[in-house]
Amino acid sequence: MVHYPFQEKYPHKKKLFLDYIKGNEKFLSNPLVQSFLEHPETYRLFVKSVIFSNPVYKAEINSSFRQFFVKVRFLAYVSKLIRYYCINYDRKQKLECLRCLLTLDKPLSVEEEGETLVDILEGKSLEEPFLENTVEGLTDKRLYFAFQKLTGKQKEVLHLSYVYEMKENEIASIKKISQQAVSRIKQRALSKLRASIGGV
Numbered sequence: 001m002v003h004y005p006f007q008e009k010y011p012h013k014k015k016l017f018l019d020y021i022k023g024n025e026k027f028l029s030n031p032l033v034q035s036f037l038e039h040p041e042t043y044r045l046f047v048k049s050v051i052f053s054n055p056v057y058k059a060e061i062n063s064s065f066r067q068f069f070v071k072v073r074f075l076a077y078v079s080k081l082i083r084y085y086c087i088n089y090d091r092k093q094k095l096e097c098l099r100c101l102l103t104l105d106k107p108l109s110v111e112e113e114g115e116t117l118v119d120i121l122e123g124k125s126l127e128e129p130f131l132e133n134t135v136e137g138l139t140d141k142r143l144y145f146a147f148q149k150l151t152g153k154q155k156e157v158l159h160l161s162y163v164y165e166m167k168e169n170e171i172a173s174i175k176k177i178s179q180q181a182v183s184r185i186k187q188r189a190l191s192k193l194r195a196s197i198g199g200v
Contacts, residue, residue, distance in 0.1 A: 005044055013051040020050045036068050146196030154189035157182060
């Protein structure tokens with residue numbers, strides 16, 4: 001802020017500028033004003049408006065500041081809107097999670113042998129792009145459609161077991177569930193596949 005950019009061109013005006021700075025320290029220490037004067041061209045215009053009595057420079061710096069202030073106020077408004085949206089979105093998500101939690105332990109159907117949403121979701125990966133390779137590899141249409149009917153967890157366990165040839169204890173370690181749970185999921189999945197393709 002104390003830099004005088006016209007030392008060579010107008011050295012005799014430097015004292016006038018420094019006196020102005022000293023007499024307006026409080027105003028110039030305002031974060032908004034400091035931010036406004038950070039741009040080199042704006043700062044040079046500001047210095048000219050101080051050292052010269054030309055009203056054109058004063059009009060230019062005032063106009064430039066008004067534009068800057070409108071922009072800052074707009075950005076602050078947008079920032080508040082985004083924050084408000086995020087807070088409300090987070091609140092809605094929490095309410096939705098609460099509603100979901102109330103039904104997680106309910107059995108889904110008799111066919112699922114008492115399997116609950118917890119059984120399906122526990123250890124479930126959020127992304128399953130690698131499962132596409134397994135599905136594409138099923139050339140038998142009956143097997144393909146039967147595989148599509150499996151739960152996400154059942155598909156993943158079969159994929160890890162038969163495509164990556166992983167053992168049940170290795171799958172259990174990755175999925176953070178017990179080996180018995182992996183075995184149970186695998187057997188249910190295989191039973192569904194056998195039933196869907198005619199008991200092969």
